Amino acid sequence: AWKKNTPQEFQTKDEFLSEAVRHIETTLARSLFNCDESAAYGGTALAFRDRLVMEWNKTQQNQTTADQKRVYYLSLEFLMGRALDNAMLNTNMKGPAKDGMGELGFRMEDLISQERDAALGNGGLGRLAACFLDSMATMNYPAWGYALRYKYGIFKQEIHDGYQVEVPDYWLDFNPWEFARHDVTVNIQFYGGVRTYQDDNGKTHSSWEGGEIVEAVAFDVPIPGYGTATTNNMRMWSSKAHSGEFDFQKFNSGDYEGSVADTQRAETVSAVLYPNDNLDRGKELRLKQQYFWCAASLHDIVRRFKKTRKPWKEFSNNVAIQLNDTHPTLAIPELQRILIDIEGLEWSEAWEIVQNTFGYTNHTVMQEALEKWSVPLIQHLLPRHLQIIYDINLNFLQYVEKKFPKDRDMLRRVSIIEESEPKRVRMAFLAVIGSHKVNGVAELHSDLIKTTIFKDFVQIYGPDKFTNVTNGITPRRWLHQANPRLSELIASKLGGHEFLKDLTLLNKLENHVDDKAFRKEFQEIKYANKVRLAKHIKNTTGVSVNPAALFDIQVKRIHEYKRQQLNIFGVIHRYLAIKAMNAEERKKLAPRVSIFGGKAAPGYWMAKTVIHLICKVGDVVNNDPDVGDLLKVIFLEDYNVSKAEIITPASDISEHISTAGTEASGTSNMKFVLNGGLIIGTCDGANIEITREIGDSNIFLFGNLAEDVEELRHNHLYGKYELDDGLRKVFDAIQAGRFGDANQFSALVNGIVDHGDYYLVSDDFNSYCKTHDLIDESYKNQEEWLTKCITSVARMGFFSSDRCIDEYAEMIWNVEPVKPKAEQ
Numbered sequence: 001a002w003k004k005n006t007p008q009e010f011q012t013k014d015e016f017l018s019e020a021v022r023h024i025e026t027t028l029a030r031s032l033f034n035c036d037e038s039a040a041y042g043g044t045a046l047a048f049r050d051r052l053v054m055e056w057n058k059t060q061q062n063q064t065t066a067d068q069k070r071v072y073y074l075s076l077e078f079l080m081g082r083a084l085d086n087a088m089l090n091t092n093m094k095g096p097a098k099d100g101m102g103e104l105g106f107r108m109e110d111l112i113s114q115e116r117d118a119a120l121g122n123g124g125l126g127r128l129a130a131c132f133l134d135s136m137a138t139m140n141y142p143a144w145g146y147a148l149r150y151k152y153g154i155f156k157q158e159i160h161d162g163y164q165v166e167v168p169d170y171w172l173d174f175n176p177w178e179f180a181r182h183d184v185t186v187n188i189q190f191y192g193g194v195r196t197y198q199d200d201n202g203k204t205h206s207s208w209e210g211g212e213i214v215e216a217v218a219f220d221v222p223i224p225g226y227g228t229a230t231t232n233n234m235r236m237w238s239s240k241a242h243s244g245e246f247d248f249q250k251f252n253s254g255d256y257e258g259s260v261a262d263t264q265r266a267e268t269v270s271a272v273l274y275p276n277d278n279l280d281r282g283k284e285l286r287l288k289q290q291y292f293w294c295a296a297s298l299h300d301i302v303r304r305f306k307k308t309r310k311p312w313k314e315f316s317n318n319v320a321i322q323l324n325d326t327h328p329t330l331a332i333p334e335l336q337r338i339l340i341d342i343e344g345l346e347w348s349e350a351w352e353i354v355q356n357t358f359g360y361t362n363h364t365v366m367q368e369a370l371e372k373w374s375v376p377l378i379q380h381l382l383p384r385h386l387q388i389i390y391d392i393n394l395n396f397l398q399y400v401e402k403k404f405p406k407d408r409d410m411l412r413r414v415s416i417i418e419e420s421e422p423k424r425v426r427m428a429f430l431a432v433i434g435s436h437k438v439n440g441v442a443e444l445h446s447d448l449i450k451t452t453i454f455k456d457f458v459q460i461y462g463p464d465k466f467t468n469v470t471n472g473i474t475p476r477r478w479l480h481q482a483n484p485r486l487s488e489l490i491a492s493k494l495g496g497h498e499f500l501k502d503l504t505l506l507n508k509l510e511n512h513v514d515d516k517a518f519r520k521e522f523q524e525i526k527y528a529n530k531v532r533l534a535k536h537i538k539n540t541t542g543v544s545v546n547p548a549a550l551f552d553i554q555v556k557r558i559h560e561y562k563r564q565q566l567n568i569f570g571v572i573h574r575y576l577a578i579k580a581m582n583a584e585e586r587k588k589l590a591p592r593v594s595i596f597g598g599k600a601a602p603g604y605w606m607a608k609t610v611i612h613l614i615c616k617v618g619d620v621v622n623n624d625p626d627v628g629d630l631l632k633v634i635f636l637e638d639y640n641v642s643k644a645e646i647i648t649p650a651s652d653i654s655e656h657i658s659t660a661g662t663e664a665s666g667t668s669n670m671k672f673v674l675n676g677g678l679i680i681g682t683c684d685g686a687n688i689e690i691t692r693e694i695g696d697s698n699i700f701l702f703g704n705l706a707e708d709v710e711e712l713r714h715n716h717l718y719g720k721y722e723l724d725d726g727l728r729k730v731f732d733a734i735q736a737g738r739f740g741d742a743n744q745f746s747a748l749v750n751g752i753v754d755h756g757d758y759y760l761v762s763d764d765f766n767s768y769c770k771t772h773d774l775i776d777e778s779y780k781n782q783e784e785w786l787t788k789c790i791t792s793v794a795r796m797g798f799f800s801s802d803r804c805i806d807e808y809a810e811m812i813w814n815v816e817p818v819k820p821k822a823e824q
């Protein structure tokens, strides 16, 4: 039920306008006569912020009184994107705001696009965390997100001459959505040493002493649920020099620069998001970030628990902490340290609390992404934590030894400490051992972790410790906000917007699949969305694309395992085919636009080479008069959340073509299908569940299966394979210099021809191209195509992040919603 007529709502445009104008004139100190789009955005945002703040305060109070178990979602990344449109839609007050600003001569879309993305994340993992916050608030779960307040989010990508250039993303200039809590601070300790001493009863204690202190300051962001008064909190920690640490000695003795340098060193901790996705580089500053944020968050959580005056054994009945991948794993030894060193609990009592509190989600099986911190580094930075990790390991190995006497190799394999040079701490093992549940993010992925990286742990703990929660996406942002016309069309057929809170209701759309008017409108909406993207392409790249062509889109981080190289080789293959056709044959071909977008990690040369190849192929193809509209190749600069909102609704086909077994889930696959696009994909990640839900006639699957990957890789290494013929021709064209200097692309080609083709591009190439031919055929029959799209949308109910959060709440967290006051 919608909260009606609460005093916090703007009932009319005038109510809204008076608030917005007041903010423009006072908070922003701007005169209405020179109010530009940025000021109008500011006034609108501040007016909405006031509404959120009122509900936010009430929610916090209400949740505290309810005294139920809370969830804390620890994630080093939150890819929130923009907040204004989301705030207007979730509070159902966009109408008055739009009309009000219209009166001042502004279009709401223009104001919305004034906002900078909050881009505190790399890709899938960070966006998932953002969708989860939306779902938890919408379903009234008492939940907090804990984040690191990077001064610089993921870099802005520019393309210069076909090369990626990284530009820093300083996003905090004007951020009306955060509230600095200068009174909520935590002192975070680094370095120093451990003192052991005996108390009067002869008991030994350890105490971490000395070193340096960096102060953590809280910044809070309200997270409004959709159609509910519940407004949760995301708390971000920012680092700052500890007041006692800013060296007044130096300052007064004239070493002004020296003292300022110290403060800058402290601020460095939360300065920048590491831009690597799926690659662990083991940098000290990154470890500092992780500890800084874990320690501040735990201190905050423990402080809140202590206010309830409950005994410690109640802790895990009051607190559930979810670890978003291994990045927050230090929270495990940190909670153990707080309980034994500071609160004086016995080891085993503390350890039980720790295990009952934490849950761990794994998001990748890529070896190079698994975090392993060097023992000397941890010893130096966190000496007491290293001792605790060793003690956890000792207890664990003793337990394993009892269960599997004689199996020495098992002990070596499962030890938290890898016996390498230097020794390293395997964070994923520590996370498994310190949690009560471990989950993967799609069925295949959850099965794979049980048979590969965590195989021994299934033996040790039994299979029930491991579970699956298939990812989901929030339909508020990814349907209602990104595709308002489709959302309204669906609402008109289903008799209201209930489906945005219960996405399974979409299944009722299947009753309308033959409804002529509905089909026409559905098709028109897709076309309009393509027109909008075509305009964006024209504005940003200068290339004109035909909106009637088939839009084929692959947008995601650039990574060899995601195989953008397979896609661009396929495009070259198509280009060569077009060149070889006569005019008659060309007439029969369905025009295509191949659209790419995504960032490469700054140090990932192969990924940057792929971007370069895409751009060079675009230069040639887009200017070849033989080709015309039949093929266009576009690289969209700076893919991010707000661009995804334009791109996702405009696809006919999107590509999710990772080597089978490598993509844990993928979530953009869900977004595209929910917006009436079809997908081409491998049997990987959530593509498998999508196929099960929408039916295998509505998806274009191709390629080898995960179970065959090992053998295929083996064949490559022992020469038992032949390079695919079509791919050979593509390589010939590249090597002949048809897309510029062939040397630029030699590593890319050699990786496949000479170095084992680890991602099996050659093995899947033929099946990939054939499937694209099938797509061409299928697209020619527009009626059949449309039926597939509509049917698929109707069957996507499963992929709401609301379903996901309910599963976590039930299987992992054991938490219940807290109804907002107005509804009680």
Ligand code: 26W
Binding pocket: 122, 123, 124, 125, 126, 128, 276, 277, 278, 279, 280, 281, 325, 363, 364, 369, 370, 371, 441, 471, 663, 664, 665, 666, 667, 685
């Ligand atoms: C240590 C460097 C690092 C940074 C980020 C390693 C690993 C990561 C992430 C776990 C990578 C990531 O974003 N994984 C993605 O998580 C999504 C949400 O579950 C999945 O949908 C994607 O398949 C998975 O690649």
